Amino acid sequence: MTRSKAQKERQWRAQKNAKNPHGKVKSLDQLADEVTKNEKN
Numbered sequence: 385m386t387r388s389k390a391q392k393e394r395q396w397r398a399q400k401n402a403k404n405p406h407g408k409v410k411s412l413d414q415l416a417d418e419v420t421k422n423e424k425n
Contacts, residue, residue: 387395410418
């Protein structure tokens with residue numbers, strides 16, 4: 385039997401989240417902290 389659409393979607397999302405080729409995306413606060421640290425040097 386074929387898998388349900390929800391099951392396929394769940395598997396696709398799991399694969400998509402597992403790949404993460406560019407590393408974790410930084411939050412805006414983290415980026416702002418980096419900028420202020422670099423400006424002080």
